[in-house]
Amino acid sequence: MKPTIVITGATSGLGRLAALDLARHGADIAITARDPQKAEQTREQIRAQALDAQVEVFLADFTRLADVQRIGREITNRYDHIDVLINNAGIHAFTPRTTPDGRPEMIAVNYLASWLLTRELLPALCKAPAARIVNVASQASRHHGTLRLPHDLTETVPFTARGSSDHYGKTKLLNIMFTMELARRLPSTVTANCLNPGFNTTGLGRELRFAAVLEKILTRLSIGNPARGAGLIVALATDPAFAGRTGGYYTVRGIRQIHPAPPGNDPALQAQLWQETERLLEA
Secondary structure, three states, rough: OOOEEOOOOOHHHHHHHHHHHHHHHEEEEEEOOOOOHHHHHHHHHHHHHHHOOOOOEOOOOOOOOHHHHHHHHHHHHOOOOOOOOEEEOOOOOOOOOOOOOOOOOHHHHHHHHHHHHHHHHHHHHOOOOEEEEEEOHHHHHHHOOOOOOOOOHOOOOOOOOOHHHHHHHHHHHHHHHHHHHHHHHOOOOOOEEEEOOOOOOOOOOOHHHHHHHHHHHHHHHHOOOOHHHHHHHHHHHHOHHHHHOOOOOEEOOOOOOOOOOOOOHHHHHHHHHHHHHHHHHHO
C-alpha cells in the first residue's frame, strides 16, 4: 500500500525536491500552497516524474491560522490516514510584519502554523500503523537572541534586515523545542524528529534584491546544494533506519544527531512553550 505524505512549502526549494523524490519512490503526495499557479506547476512536475503518484493540492495562506485549521480538516477528510507529515514551509522576512491575525509574521508562518497543522492532522497520523512527523528546523537557531516566553509568540518588535537573523533563528529554535515536547506526548505509533538541512541556495533570501544573482554565483561554486537537505528530509520521512526513533534533531553534515542550542534543550522550557502555544491558539 502506497504511503500518504503531507508536505508544506512544496512549491519551491527543499520542499519541492523532497516531494519529487518521495513521489518517485512510490508515495502519494498532498501539498499545501498559497499560490494556485505554483501549486499546479508543482503537481504537473511531480506527475511527469512519478506517473503513478496521486498528488492533491490544498490551498492556504499560512499567515492566516484559520486557513491552516481549515486545510487540516480538509486533509483529514480526504484521507483515511496519513503516514508522514513534513512541516517545511517557512519564510525569512527582512522587515517586521504582522499577519492579518495581528501576529508576528515569521512566528506565525514558521512556528504557529506547523504546530496547528500538526494538531489538526494528529488523529489521521494516529490511524497509520507507524507514522512520522518531520519538522524542518535550522542551525540558524543557534543565533536566536533572547528567548522570552510567552512574549515571543505575540510581540512584534522592530528590526533591520541585518537584525532579522535573530528573529528567524528564534522561530527555528521554537520548531526544535516543539518537536521534542511533541515526541514526549505522541503515542508509540507516531514519531517526531526535526532537522538542520544545512545552507541551501534554493529560495535564498527571496526578499533580497540581489538574491537571484547571489544564488547563481553560489550554485556555480557548488555551495549550498539543496539536494543534501532534501535528502535528509526524505530519509527522516521514509528510511527504515529512523523507524521508531523520536525526539531527535539531525544535521545534514554527516547525518547525525545533534543537540539544540541552549536554552532550547531545556525540557521544562519545551513544556512551557507547548502550554503557552496551546493557550494562545485556543484563546
